[in-house]
Amino acid sequence: MTSDVAALIEAAGDGIDFDGLVVEDTAYGYRFETPAVSKRGIDTSELAALADGDPYVANWRYWVETVGGRGTARRAFLRWLEGADDATVGEGDAEDEGGHGEASDGAEHADADDANAEDADGETDDESDAVDARERLAALRDGGRVRTWGELRIRVRLGGAGGERVYDVRHRDDADADPRDLDTHRDPSDAHDLVKHDDRGRYRPLSTAPSLPHGWRFVDLDGGALVDTVDYVYPATVANWHREREGDLDVTHWRETADRQSGIYDLVSDLPTEALAWAAEACCVDSQCLKRREWDHDADTDLDVPRGDGEFPCREPCSLFVAAAREFTKLEREPEETREVTLSESEVEGLGDLVDAVAEDRVNDVREADLDDGANRYRVRYLRAKRGRRLGMD
Amino acid sequence: MQALVIAAHGSHLNPGSSEPTFAHAETIRAAGAFDEVREAFWKEEPSFREVLRTLESEEVYVVPLFVSEGYFTERVIPRELRLAEWDVSAWDSDGTDADHATLRATDVDKTVHYCGPVGTHDAMGDVIVERARSITEGRDLTDFGLAVVGHGTERNENSAKAIHYHADRLRRSGLFAEVRAVFMDEEPEVDDVATLFETDDVVVVPLFVADGFHTREDIPVDMGLTDDYRTGYDVPTAVDGVRIWYAGAVGTEPLVADVVLERAADAGADVADAIVAVRERTRSGSDASAEAATGRSR
Numbered sequence: 096m097t098s099d100v101a102a103l104i105e106a107a108g109d110g111i112d113f114d115g116l117v118v119e120d121t122a123y124g125y126r127f128e129t130p131a132v133s134k135r136g137i138d139t140s141e142l143a144a145l146a147d148g149d150p151y152v153a154n155w156r157y158w159v160e161t162v163g164g165r166g167t168a169r170r171a172f173l174r175w176l177e178g179a180d181d182a183t184v185g186e187g188d189a190e191d192e193g194g195h196g197e198a199s200d201g202a203e204h205a206d207a208d209d210a211n212a213e214d215a216d217g218e219t220d221d222e223s224d225a226v227d228a229r230e231r232l233a234a235l236r237d238g239g240r241v242r243t244w245g246e247l248r249i250r251v252r253l254g255g256a257g258g259e260r261v262y263d264v265r266h267r268d269d270a271d272a273d274p275r276d277l278d279t280h281r282d283p284s285d286a287h288d289l290v291k292h293d294d295r296g297r298y299r300p301l302s303t304a305p306s307l308p309h310g311w312r313f314v315d316l317d318g319g320a321l322v323d324t325v326d327y328v329y330p331a332t333v334a335n336w337h338r339e340r341e342g343d344l345d346v347t348h349w350r351e352t353a354d355r356q357s358g359i360y361d362l363v364s365d366l367p368t369e370a371l372a373w374a375a376e377a378c379c380v381d382s383q384c385l386k387r388r389e390w391d392h393d394a395d396t397d398l399d400v401p402r403g404d405g406e407f408p409c410r411e412p413c414s415l416f417v418a419a420a421r422e423f424t425k426l427e428r429e430p431e432e433t434r435e436v437t438l439s440e441s442e443v444e445g446l447g448d449l450v451d452a453v454a455e456d457r458v459n460d461v462r463e464a465d466l467d468d469g470a471n472r473y474r475v476r477y478l479r480a481k482r483g484r485r486l487g488m489d
Numbered sequence: 490m491q492a493l494v495i496a497a498h499g500s501h502l503n504p505g506s507s508e509p510t511f512a513h514a515e516t517i518r519a520a521g522a523f524d525e526v527r528e529a530f531w532k533e534e535p536s537f538r539e540v541l542r543t544l545e546s547e548e549v550y551v552v553p554l555f556v557s558e559g560y561f562t563e564r565v566i567p568r569e570l571r572l573a574e575w576d577v578s579a580w581d582s583d584g585t586d587a588d589h590a591t592l593r594a595t596d597v598d599k600t601v602h603y604c605g606p607v608g609t610h611d612a613m614g615d616v617i618v619e620r621a622r623s624i625t626e627g628r629d630l631t632d633f634g635l636a637v638v639g640h641g642t643e644r645n646e647n648s649a650k651a652i653h654y655h656a657d658r659l660r661r662s663g664l665f666a667e668v669r670a671v672f673m674d675e676e677p678e679v680d681d682v683a684t685l686f687e688t689d690d691v692v693v694v695p696l697f698v699a700d701g702f703h704t705r706e707d708i709p710v711d712m713g714l715t716d717d718y719r720t721g722y723d724v725p726t727a728v729d730g731v732r733i734w735y736a737g738a739v740g741t742e743p744l745v746a747d748v749v750l751e752r753a754a755d756a757g758a759d760v761a762d763a764i765v766a767v768r769e770r771t772r773s774g775s776d777a778s779a780e781a782a783t784g785r786s787r
Binding site for chain 2: 164167168169284287291292298300301302326330331333334335338345355357358410411413414415418
């Protein structure tokens, strides 16, 4: 008897109803149901024979024993990855490489025939659950299932004959890369070094900035290692995403965060609300950070700035934002003056190009000889030679 | 389940700032004493604010990878971890002998054992000795002077207290001919290190958590090891006829992982086996004389 079977018989006393597998110990013997098999009134040896090697039993065992952790963010994330959401949420933008489309997503089945519960016993499982589980397991066997998390592309598939999963992770842009072109890793803690700098070697102080470097992959991870890897790349995103799904996300708005600061950050509480919106537009939109901003000035005062479309929420202004806000607060404290400056229309346009180029991080993309571009180095040097770095202002 | 959180400053600008934190965490992870080991930062992620929710363990030991007791350990970290009942009196410390406090955080259902910082634990004395030994490649240090370098008073007086505390203990150990506390911004200054000692050789060990601007640029230039930190310097370098053996930040020494474990053990974590394993891995010499000589007992 395999350990799967032994575990199943032990759990049968309390009843099992999970991912299409139903096992009960009734007064008339065992009941054993999967999307492929339906038996009632069987004895222990018949149950053992049916369960031995059954993929739904192996799947149940994987979630009960290997993953465990009911109610944890880790488990919820692993379930979400393969579209087996325990939560009622069924949206999601799963890509699927195995040729199985969104059909295996919970949302697709939410309005399936609810009246189809054929059980005289009034069991909660309906046929759509079974279909769901069958398609899901088939997809996991056949090429696996892929989801994205920020810029990560995570694939889960069945490894070997049992219910064990194997996960791999790479940059979503590297989806079609030849594995030989990617550095292969197996230890989650390698991730913190890997993602510390962007492709140009610049330090990434904000983990959720959309500047994840390319050219690596993690392979053969188990569920725990997968979640650890994700946690290194995007710390605390799984935990906060899970809280949000559970309706339990504790958003801390700017007012409270700012008032809590001390030391050199004490002054950020003076940042005007209008400037806070500019700061959020500068730092928090999707082009700068993949978190979806859930905080505002306070619970009653929203910022009129796009929140972003990210999968995982931003529940509080981060330390980088607070540090930026400190500089913005100092800027806002300075008195403004009317100044006179003499510039041609093209020079003003060029300055606009320059501001955009810096703001959109495309300075390095401006071609050496593209003198048409206001952010071209020669052109800016010409402006400085002619007008000075203060553009002729006192 | 029990978890360890190493709480460090981190940096928005210097990628090297968090490296010792990750290295020590990795050492402790490999020792297997905790179900979970997490790094947390003031300036990096996960933040102090959000680290506890990333853990599944009910018992969490938080060890600040800071040099002294003060602003960060007494105010910022407890506030950001949401240890609502925290009061500095719970450590019952005069500035160098913080122990631990057992508290609840308001956003998670966990017991948090908030430990004193790594820098003021007695075991840090062993790390300073280890650092001195590795930089002098095992020479007999009883003819050497030892300068323990601190930042100075700056934002809090405990910063200097921690330096004096270790200097005093190491002086009593007899491992060095002479031991002095020196500072970057108060007397006696690190600039004068070559003239402060009677010995021909002086090992200079900054009590800093990570190498950065101060330890890589300021201190070598201030001591006269080099005019330009970018050109580097020799170890040792002769300054005014004294050989200066500059060790760099003590926080990068692998044995710091042992101090982190000691802090957690003092707070009740079951890590005795891991302490032995980590010491074997991170101590260069085969003897345990440093520990014996500094008279440390647990």
